[in-house]
Amino acid sequence: MRYIRRSIHFVVLALLGAAFALPAHAATKNFSISVTSTSSATTLTFTNGTNGGGSNSNINSVWFVPPYAVSKVAVPSNLVTSNTTISPASCATSTGCAAGTQIQITYINGFGPGTSAAITMNGSAPSVSASCTSALNWTAQAFTGNALGGTNFVSPTGVTATAGTTVACALQFLTQPASTTAGTNITSQVNNATGTAVQVEALVNGAVATDFVGTVTLAPTPSSGTTFAGGTATAAAGIASFGSSAGGAALTLSPPGTYTLTASATGFTSATSTSFKIFAGILACGDPFASSFVNPFNIAPDQPGYAAGMRNAYNKDGVQTACVPVLYTFTNSILSSPYDQVQLSWDTTSQPNAAFEYSVNWRLRPVVTSNPGSTQPSPIGWPVTPRPGVAWLNTDGSLTTVPGTPAFIPGLACLSDELPAPYGTLMSDVQTTDTTITVTGIAANPAVAIPNTSPTAYYQVPAPGYPMVPSTPFPIVIANTVSGAQSTATERLTAKSQVSVSPDPATVNPPATGAYYTGTYTITFNVTRGTATEGFSTPAFHAASTTSGSTPVVSTPLPIIPNDPTTFPSPYVVQTQAHMCIADHGFRAYGLDSSGNPLVMYSTTVIDIGDGYVKGSL
Secondary structure: OHHHHHHHHHHHHHHHHHHHHHHHHOOEOEEEEEEEEOOOEEEEEEEEOOEOOOHHHOEOEEEEEOOOOEEEEEOOHHHEEEEEEEEOHHHHOOOOEOOOOOEEEEEEOOEOOOOEEEEEEEOOOOOOOHHHHOOOEEEEEEEOOOOOOOOEOEEOOEOOEEEEOOOOEEEEEEEOOOOEEOOOOOOOOOOOOOOOOEEEEEEEOOEEOOOOOOEEEEEEEOOOOOEEEOOEEEOEOOEEEEOHHHOOOOOEEEOOEEEEEEEEEOOEEEEEOOOEEEEOEEEOOOOEOOHHHHOOOOOOOOOOOOEEEEEOOOOOOOOOOOOOOEEEEEEEOOOOOOOOEEEEEEOOOOOOOOOEEEEEEOOOEEEOOOOOOOOOOOOOOOEOOOOOEEEOEEOOOOEOOOOOOEOOEEOOEOOOOOOOOEEEEEOOOEOOOOOEEEEEEEEEOOOOEOOOOOOOOEOOOOOOOOEOOOOOOEEEEEEEEEOOEEEEEEEEEEEEEEEEEEOOHHHHOOOOOOOOOOOEEEEEEEEEEOOHHHOOOOOOOEOOEEOOEEOEEEOOOOOEOOOOOOOOOOOOOOOOEOOEEEEEEEEEEEEEOOOOOEEEEEEEEEEEOOOOEEEOOO
């Protein structure tokens, strides 16, 4: 009996030992699925995530439920046996099976821990808007048995595994917003309230979701302090159209500034438009700035803070007949933060060669009343002269047509106080290697009478009846010819000397008669091209006549930036043409401050072709 009891004891211990050993040898049967999809096919991958175990940890059969219709379901060839079955059988054919069908694959060669099997099939998420707002989830199960029997594998989140099909749902601007004036309907055409509407399309997997009839909303950036209207539209056939030109409320935005619009809709990735500008007004050639823009506080012309300006009658290339109205904004910050600063912003895309002139009265400045300890001659009783600063580039090198921090440099004196205007037109074509040009149609200086003289006498400087051109050397600008038409690109040349003048001014202006020539001249000039004197302007071909007519030869008041990179640092490039210059700068006596000290008011006149900033002093 003792022997029998001892044997039973050993058996019990052995059984207990076996029971406690089981967890160490049993495998936790894990699996997961993943889905990839193209425009026409889908791959469902089963991964055996089991750790440890033997052949009883192989996956030998599976089922899965697709969220959309599929066909031609296929098993990798290395898993196929003579008994492999796909059920329903139609799923393996071109007939296919419907969304939500449980598709069973049995009797496959088992694949073990750490390996995967990719089930392929035709079919992809439908390119419809419903795919963007409803989940497209797959469910699946794996088994150790070859006929959906044996032990279930489990996923990290439960018995069945799930995976989602990714559908690319995104908005994009079909037509972009274009610049216009504040409060005017924004369309995709510059300053055209009845132009083609701003449109946003809804895309699913890269194709327009023609079934989408949801709401698309636009929002401006920046948004703070803006007034925005018309930013909601209902899509038709996947496209939302904005603005009164589309039959809806006007799409309007203010105040002036640079903006983008962001389009959003439920289930879709948002889209952001290209940047555009809202301007304060519009100018044709020769138009003055609206006083409400330049002088918002109705200040008299002899008072600090006053500003006025105009657009030149000609573009800087001398072409007047091609004048296109331009959108513009003039910001007067003389009496408000940042103080003593103005900015002219205009739409360079519609006409890059427009030219402007404006005058501003800066804040009052005191006259120096004492200068103790100075070793220099005392300026007592005289104002310290400020030098205006200008900027047509931002510190990052971009033009001030885009938002940024303006890079101010000292303003340069203009070469004249006159805006660009034609001297005449080309008599003959100019090749890139020519060193002479012939200009015809040059007007004669008018005879200007000296007041209170009898008989009438005339001023002799400039000489009446002689060609109305400066003494050489002087700069000229000619528009380049491209494909028989004038380009917006120009070349700067220097007229160094006169080769010939026709007719002879001395012959047509005989001193004894007192009559002065009123016709026109033709002059041939020696010119220099492409040197530092011309700002290294690239020599180009210039046709005497183009599809736009005769080619003007134009004056320019713009100086070349001196070769002084310390005073004119990067991003500006020395020995290139400046885009802004100071045509006039000076002071007038104004009165006394509260302490009885004298005050003066400085005024500055600027010629601007650079969409730039000016401030009263650096």
